[in-house]
Amino acid sequence: MIDSGKMHQSIRLLAIKPYKLSNHLRNITSYSTDNHHSHSARPDENIVYLGLGSNVGDRLRNISNAINSLSHLNPSTRLLDSSFVYQSEPMYVSDQPDFLNAACKISTPLNPQELLKLIKIIEVDQGRKLQNVPRNGPRPIDIDILLYNSEIIKQENLIIPHIGILERQFVLDPLTDVARQTIHPGTQMTIGKLLADFKSNRPGDEEGVKKLYPIQGVGSRTLDLSTRTHLMSIVNCTPDSFSDGGDSLSLEDGIQNSLSHVRAGADILDIGGMSSRPGASLEVSVDTEIGRTVPLIRALREQHKLDCHISIDTFRAATAKAAIQAGATIVNDISGGDADEEMLSTVAKLDVPYILMHMRGNSRTMSTMTSYKTGDVVNEVRRELEHKVRRALSAGIKRWNLIIDPGFGFAKDLSGNCQLLNSLNSLQRSSVREPPNSQEGHSILEGFPLLVGLSRKKFLAQLLTPSSSASLPDPKDRLVPTIVASTIAICNGANLIRAHDTLVTKQVIQTVDGIRTFASPSSPSCD
Structure with missing residues (x-):
């Protein structure tokens, strides 16, 4: 010895x-x-x-x-x-x-x-x-x-x-x-x-x-994304988000809205201080972003003793670090590490769960980047996500801390979004057909938990509009297509649903999960 x-x-x-x-x-x-x-x-x-x-x-x-x-x-x-x-x-x-x-x-x-x-x-x-x-x-x-x-x-x-x-x-x-x-x-x-x-x-x-797909963090109860579908509720501390801009801009409004989401069944609060809607301003400073989010996170932890997980919705390493230090437990990065070269190494050092999303460009340019070389959106998104995941792993982020997000509404048009949603269950499989029991053609995405954000997305409104010239329904009037799309996502393998309407989405999740739980192995299912 x-x-x-x-x-x-x-x-x-x-x-x-x-x-x-x-x-x-x-x-x-x-x-x-x-x-x-x-x-x-x-x-x-x-x-x-x-x-x-x-x-x-x-x-x-x-x-x-x-x-x-x-x-x-x-x-x-x-x-x-x-x-x-x-x-x-x-x-x-x-x-x-x-x-x-x-x-x-x-x-x-x-x-x-x-x-x-x-x-x-x-x-x-x-x-x-x-x-x-x-x-x-x-x-x-x-x-x-x-x-x-x-x-x-x-x-x-x-x-x-x-x-x-x-x-x-x-x-x-x-x-x-x-x-x-x-x-x-x-x-x-x-x-x-x-x-x-x-x-x-x-x-x-x-x-x-x-x-297991464990999510742990100081001050928060442990979650296991393998046990059921979980719910991430959106708290935008911004004046210009596409759907709820201004609703949580003040600290008091942010606190009340956050607590309301938790009472309605949120597993994770996703707090953001900079809009990522198409065409949104890129001029929000890091200090402004931190000023909008960190006081809310700190108040929820210290004053209200909140034990719900909190993710910081940011693509900036400095904001991520400040938020984690204030009590956030997850980093949600729409750029997947592309926007800030310090992000991946920062998350690795923080040793927290990291949501890595697929997108191209930024909020100003992504709407012009919806063309995919092969015409196969699922295959191209898979390939680009695989590259991002490899970068994250090589930067020292632990595999069990990674959650992937296909990025609905980000650099994808109506057709691309619908293709991706309909074929979501194949996203993490290899596009290469191999003989049974072959070890080749394995996708690095296989096995990662999947977050899907469809809430109030523009492409859902487009499906309700008979012509391209007609005006789209207001974001807050897109609940029904959001419910339908979220149901499809859960049936196609989503582990985590990101939503604005917490109470209704929680009921959707409980209903779909419940039906699948009681279905016998031989019964048809949405899988």
Whole structure:
């Protein structure tokens, strides 16, 4: 076992001199492999996959903190990708809480034994006891090295590839998220193929592994978007939003409208201080945007003790940071990180859920950017969203913190919006047709929770208008088409609906979810 005093000495050295770890840890036996593979990458480019689990305390925060600690203690170690979060029943010792499991992909200069020592430091720092505890018992954090480059390592204290890859679905599920096409060096099969074979040989989800879409935040109750359709209510602290401009511009109006939404059933309040309607002004300063939103967020948290989640609707990093510091728990960025080059790195550091939307241009130009090369709006939106998601993941935003939004009404005309809504359930699938059980053609969008905002949109009003010359119904008179469109969205896979009319939309969600809950597996459904 590792001495805790020596561990904390190592923490200081890891934090101050990351490139001198080899000298400090030279007393550790050099690792060996049974096939003596040599590294093709430079010493600072070892690609490693880690598995993480927790079933004590704030499980998701424990996992997130452990990943963050890797680069904090060794700045040359970088997070390259992370998995979704899975809940699994305990194995071996059943009388303990369920686990949360995840995986991550990192780049590190550390050799396997150095990395193992760093991992043990992190585990102890987060409260795990390594001595005099039952094997496979409860633990705040458990970190395993699953793969290290393409090495096969067999030592007394370290075996790579980790044996759990072939034996445990709660290891394979998250590992597949980050290493689908990676070859397992012991079997010469891809991780994705190993998972497919594992599930085909053990039908019925015998291990009780379930993907979760958790949303957590200080001062807010935990949500799981996998359990039901959730509702995000709109609070525009602006004078010029297309539908409700001026309704929440004053602090008191903002407070009352926010509380009204919560009483009506909102799960999340989406507070914005700058209109994004077509043609809206781009001249609103960051200070003005912060001044419109942050006092409201702070008042809801501090004065009214609101435990509802609050998202900040902004494409500016400075506004996002100020709002999170004031008590917001989610960043909702219509530009998907394109408008502010600091946004993705800021969100990664804030370590909060991030809604990434598809759009082109900005509020002034997006109406002229509705033409898609192939004529296939769904395929083009998919392709452009995939690019945005890859950028977000590579910036360090954790996969379980990402929510995608196809951006109805943003750089899409009537035909494009209708095509996208009607085919929403195919957005996250690959456009490439492959043979059954093939691991190719996988879309990176697969598995992400989906937010849809259709409330009072112009294209819905256009469907009610017999000719292009006729005037469109007022935004507040578009409730019926909003209800219909939202129902279609839920049936096509939306996890989260963004709306102005909270009470009615809540009833829509409860009705659709309720019908689907009581439908038998063999019954036709809107899926």
